[in-house]
Amino acid sequence: MDNILTLMIFIPLIGAAGIIFIPGRYHEYIKAVGAIAAAIPVLLAIPLYMQFDPANPELQFVERFSWIPAYNIEYYLGVDGINVAMIILTAIISFIAIIASWGINDRVKGYFALFLLLETGMMGVFCALDLVLFYFFWEVMLLPMYFLIGIWGGPNKEYAAIKFFIYTLIGSVLLLVAMLAMYFSHGHSFDMISMAQSNNFLNHAPISLFGWALPFAKTLYIMLFICFAIKIPMFPFHTWLPDAHVEAPTAISVILAGVLLKMGTYGIFRLCFPIFPEITKAFGYGIAVFGVINIVYGAFVAMAQSDLKKLVAYSSISHMGFCLLGMAAVTAEGYSGAMMQMFSHGIITSMMFLSVGVIYDRAHHRQIDGFGGLAKQMPIFATVTAWGFFAAMGLPGLSGFIAEILVLLGSFEAYRFFVFLAATSVIITAAYLLWTIQRMFLGPVNEKYKDLPEINGRELFTLVPLGIITLIFGIFPTPVLNLFHNALANLATIVAG
Amino acid sequence: MDLQQSLWLIFPEIIIIITIIVVVLAELILPPQKRHQTGWFAATGLVAAFFVTLNLFKVDTAAEFFGRMVVHDAWSLFFKLFFEISGFLIVIFSLGSKETRGKNQGEYYALLLAVIMGLIFMTSATDLVMILLAMETVGILSYVLVGFNKASSRSGEAALKYLIYGATATGVMLFGMSYLYGLTGTTNLFDIADSIAQSETGFTLTVIMLFILVGFGFKIAMAPFHMWCPDVYEGAPTPITAFLSVGPKAAGFALLLRFFFSTLTQPALDGAFTVVGTFKWPLLIAILSAFTMTVGNLSAITQSNVKRLLAYSSIAHAGYMLMGVVVLHTAGLRAILFYLIVYLFMNIGAFMVVAAIRDGIGSEEIDDYKGIGRRMPFAPIMLALFLFALTGLPPLSGFIGKFYLFFAVIDAGIYWLVTVAIINTVISLYYYARIVKAMFFDEGSQTTPVPVTPLQIIVVSISAIPTLILGIYWAPIIDFAEQSIQMLM
Numbered sequence: 001m002d003n004i005l006t007l008m009i010f011i012p013l014i015g016a017a018g019i020i021f022i023p024g025r026y027h028e029y030i031k032a033v034g035a036i037a038a039a040i041p042v043l044l045a046i047p048l049y050m051q052f053d054p055a056n057p058e059l060q061f062v063e064r065f066s067w068i069p070a071y072n073i074e075y076y077l078g079v080d081g082i083n084v085a086m087i088i089l090t091a092i093i094s095f096i097a098i099i100a101s102w103g104i105n106d107r108v109k110g111y112f113a114l115f116l117l118l119e120t121g122m123m124g125v126f127c128a129l130d131l132v133l134f135y136f137f138w139e140v141m142l143l144p145m146y147f148l149i150g151i152w153g154g155p156n157k158e159y160a161a162i163k164f165f166i167y168t169l170i171g172s173v174l175l176l177v178a179m180l181a182m183y184f185s186h187g188h189s190f191d192m193i194s195m196a197q198s199n200n201f202l203n204h205a206p207i208s209l210f211g212w213a214l215p216f217a218k219t220l221y222i223m224l225f226i227c228f229a230i231k232i233p234m235f236p237f238h239t240w241l242p243d244a245h246v247e248a249p250t251a252i253s254v255i256l257a258g259v260l261l262k263m264g265t266y267g268i269f270r271l272c273f274p275i276f277p278e279i280t281k282a283f284g285y286g287i288a289v290f291g292v293i294n295i296v297y298g299a300f301v302a303m304a305q306s307d308l309k310k311l312v313a314y315s316s317i318s319h320m321g322f323c324l325l326g327m328a329a330v331t332a333e334g335y336s337g338a339m340m341q342m343f344s345h346g347i348i349t350s351m352m353f354l355s356v357g358v359i360y361d362r363a364h365h366r367q368i369d370g371f372g373g374l375a376k377q378m379p380i381f382a383t384v385t386a387w388g389f390f391a392a393m394g395l396p397g398l399s400g401f402i403a404e405i406l407v408l409l410g411s412f413e414a415y416r417f418f419v420f421l422a423a424t425s426v427i428i429t430a431a432y433l434l435w436t437i438q439r440m441f442l443g444p445v446n447e448k449y450k451d452l453p454e455i456n457g458r459e460l461f462t463l464v465p466l467g468i469i470t471l472i473f474g475i476f477p478t479p480v481l482n483l484f485h486n487a488l489a490n491l492a493t494i495v496a497g
Numbered sequence: 498m499d500l501q502q503s504l505w506l507i508f509p510e511i512i513i514i515i516t517i518i519v520v521v522l523a524e525l526i527l528p529p530q531k532r533h534q535t536g537w538f539a540a541t542g543l544v545a546a547f548f549v550t551l552n553l554f555k556v557d558t559a560a561e562f563f564g565r566m567v568v569h570d571a572w573s574l575f576f577k578l579f580f581e582i583s584g585f586l587i588v589i590f591s592l593g594s595k596e597t598r599g600k601n602q603g604e605y606y607a608l609l610l611a612v613i614m615g616l617i618f619m620t621s622a623t624d625l626v627m628i629l630l631a632m633e634t635v636g637i638l639s640y641v642l643v644g645f646n647k648a649s650s651r652s653g654e655a656a657l658k659y660l661i662y663g664a665t666a667t668g669v670m671l672f673g674m675s676y677l678y679g680l681t682g683t684t685n686l687f688d689i690a691d692s693i694a695q696s697e698t699g700f701t702l703t704v705i706m707l708f709i710l711v712g713f714g715f716k717i718a719m720a721p722f723h724m725w726c727p728d729v730y731e732g733a734p735t736p737i738t739a740f741l742s743v744g745p746k747a748a749g750f751a752l753l754l755r756f757f758f759s760t761l762t763q764p765a766l767d768g769a770f771t772v773v774g775t776f777k778w779p780l781l782i783a784i785l786s787a788f789t790m791t792v793g794n795l796s797a798i799t800q801s802n803v804k805r806l807l808a809y810s811s812i813a814h815a816g817y818m819l820m821g822v823v824v825l826h827t828a829g830l831r832a833i834l835f836y837l838i839v840y841l842f843m844n845i846g847a848f849m850v851v852a853a854i855r856d857g858i859g860s861e862e863i864d865d866y867k868g869i870g871r872r873m874p875f876a877p878i879m880l881a882l883f884l885f886a887l888t889g890l891p892p893l894s895g896f897i898g899k900f901y902l903f904f905a906v907i908d909a910g911i912y913w914l915v916t917v918a919i920i921n922t923v924i925s926l927y928y929y930a931r932i933v934k935a936m937f938f939d940e941g942s943q944t945t946p947v948p949v950t951p952l953q954i955i956v957v958s959i960s961a962i963p964t965l966i967l968g969i970y971w972a973p974i975i976d977f978a979e980q981s982i983q984m985l986m
Contacts, residue, residue, distance in 0.1 A: 068972060070972070070975070070976075139890055139896070140892060143890060147937065150934065150937070150938045151937055151938055158938050161934075165930065166923060166926060169923050170923050177903065180903055180904055181907055208912065209916065210913050
């Protein structure tokens with residue numbers, strides 16, 4: 001189909017517009033429309049996957065129209081190895097999250113309208129190949145997130161919401177300035193793909209700022225990198241994440257961790273690496289250092305948490321560090337491992353946050369030490385949660401292992417010591433996750449919770465598919481790896497020079 | 498140019514004058530409870546003037562007339578339309594707001610129309626005397642309008658502050674203008690430009706231009722001449738605040754640009770301009786722009802009154818627009834014109850909602866806005882829209898305005914200014930979001946619904962539609978701005 005990308009991006013928006021016209025008291029209709037609007041992109045992802053040809057290095061499903069001719073701004077969408085996995089991930093996670101949102105009962109109309117607007121933004125970011133269009137969709141995500149966290153969130157929601165908003169906006173304005181500077185240096189075009197194919201940034205005149213002469217390409221690279229590093233989140237720009245994740249409602253945490261974090265690494269893959277390959281190679285060591293800091297620091301801080309959701313949040317920071325490490329290693333395995341980690345972590349962290357949501361809905365607190373022996377009362381829930389946690393620690397047989405082994409394999413040659421540190425952190429990760437399982441599910445039954453209801457059908461419906469995905473791709477990852485392996489191998493060759 | 502042609506060229510202003518007379522007569526004739534209908538006469542007059550102005554676009558050639566005091570060119574036509582539209586919105590705004598009900602309705606609308614006429618003359622004036630005349634018309638009548646709420650002591654205080662500050666600023670400007678006359682021997686802008694180009698006028702010219710900048714800077718609320726702004730905006734009736742934030746500000750920009758670009762620059766290649774004379778005014782304006790933005794945004798953070806906060810925000814927006822002056826390129830001028838259009842709708846919309854909320858709950862404090870999101874049907878959502886548009890977030894029109902400004906500045910390579918601007922944008926998010934947070938995230942103490950009148954809904958909708966659409970499709974407006982930057986040089 002020719003317009004499959006436009007449909008995938010804008011059907012949620014049409015759903016949001018439809019929800020605005022439904023009177024606010026018809027909760028069931030609103031939730032149904034929301035689910036349908038989120039299900040259609042999943043259905044569209046199937047032909048997208050089937051018809052995508054990984055061996056073809058050209059862009060596929062391209063839609064290209066002139067939007068503002070005077071400034072060469074185009075409505076330019078396209079799919080290649082770098083974004084196809086992310087588009088499919090977004091569709092799946094958004095659908096799961098909408099089903100998980102059926103538990104919302106307050107101001108339902110606003111919630112679902114904002115959620116679908118958010119999905120439009122997320123899809124658009126991954127599909128856009130024109131910088132202005134990319135920026136548009138990037139910013140479109142900010143407002144709905146602000147409201148979704150700030151209205152339906154936990155006790156400290158206003159603080160978390162504005163912190164998330166301001167932090168991400170700082171990144172966005174850096175992206176804006178870099179984007180405009182690139183436009184003027186690239187013959188007045190915003191086309192990301194053609195920027196990657198030309199090379200005229202390296203010899204550009206320096207930027208003069210307050211008396212200093214900053215090298216043009218390196219400054220732009222750092223600005224773009226900081227914008228995306230805030231999203232990943234890379235240490236030291238990670239401080240918004242624990243607050244945002246903990247205070248957000250469950251489904252929004254799933255979207256935040258499952259999709260939004262991947263936009264940071266996607267942005268680096270799409271903008272920083274192809275357009276500035278020499279600088280990437282020069283900065284590779286630095287990126288690896290930050291990646292390892294993420295992995296180790298994230299793991300240790302996660303171990304110290306007493307709030308279950310905060311623990312999962314810090315484990316996200318730790319896992320995204322693996323992406324960074326893989327991206328620093330200029331090898332096909334490293335890049336494939338990073339992209340696999342992006343996909344796999346999206347699935348796994350969604351499972352973890354959904355599990356946290358299940359227990360929070362019942363017990364209304366998230367203190368790990370406040371539970372005990374839940375496995376006796378809720379065996380199915382315990383199994384599913386343990387499944388998610390095993391995947392998070394990179395247990396072989398589940399997809400996290402594939403990602404981590406590829407990253408470590410790819411980085412081994414260049415960063416032996418960092419690989420050693422990362423592998424050691426895998427032990428720390430296993431430690432805190434197993435310890436959490438032990439504190440929550442095993443041991444003597446906590447008297448307060450001996451009558452807790454078991455996990456219900458809707459919650460299982462959100463968790464089990466994710467679990468199956470992570471199992472299948474843990475044993476047989478080829479369908480996913482094939483999507484991006486060729487494109488990333490080409491990219492690695494370009495960066496390696 | 499003969500008299501008949503000249504009169505046709507100012508026919509919109511003549512229509513406004515006729516409308517003033519009609520409004521004053523109507524007030525005398527109508528019984529007291531129907532006096533507010535004079536507002537509808539005013540609105541009709543402005544609509545008629547709008548259509549006549551559209552007709553004036555057919556007169557292609559730029560020309561000076563009335564003794565070379567006034568000019569007809571694309572720049573002045575743009576602003577004629579601008580003030581007619583903004584005047585119309587403010588008149589409807591005033592009709593729908595409780596603050597401007599009371600005695601002297603006809604006088605209010607007559608004064609408003611007269612200020613609009615003064616604004617139009619400000620933007621088409623090409624003679625020092627005419628500039629002064631127009632600025633004083635606008636100024637003195639604005640002082641009266643600010644103090645219109647006789648029952649409110651804040652209103653009277655605001656009027657007095659505005660008067661004293663304005664008189665001082667205008668006095669300094671007049672002093673500078675008198676020296677300019679002494680230096681060049683003429684009061685016509687173009688003759689002054691020729692004179693400056695020919696002779697080497699160093700220090701005197703700098704001092705003169707600084708004094709004149711005081712007057713212009715006061716009108717656009719540029720730091721350090723902005724101190725009157727928060728008090729005046731807070732004390733004036735909200736329709737007048739809305740009017741002040743777009744009308745005199747736009748006219749001040751039009752006048753500043755015409756003055757500086759006519760007398761102190763020469764057009765060069767590719768739409769760029771070169772500075773004439775030794776006064777390095779672009780650098781000065783760049784520093785003032787950065788200063789204005791920063792002062793406006795930082796001061797807004799601590800405000801608890803929404804109108805004061807919006808006053809500081811409009812100071813900051815003047816700072817952003819000044820960036821377009823610095824680049825000395827038609828791209829900058831175009832960016833300023835576009836920004837003025839989107840700013841018009843965002844600001845009037847925001848003030849309209851503030852007025853509606855004030856009519857409903859009687860307060861302008863952010864603390865009293867808590868929980869309003871649940872109590873009012875759609876005004877808080879619109880206010881959130883306008884506030885985020887003012888921040889400059891896509892896909893709203895405010896982003897496109899900022900985009901064009903940043904575009905021009907980055908093309909000119911003035912990276913330090915753009916850095917200051919982006920830092921200020923992020924800071925501004927904080928205080929705009931604070932209002933949104935109070936309305937939607939916080940729980941208020943009451944839950945009674947707050948009504949919104951149909952007129953208020955109309956003004957908000959008229960402002961909201963361009964704010965939404967121009968964020969996605971803005972080509973016609975930017976083309977219009979592009980063709981309007983032809984100033985007679």
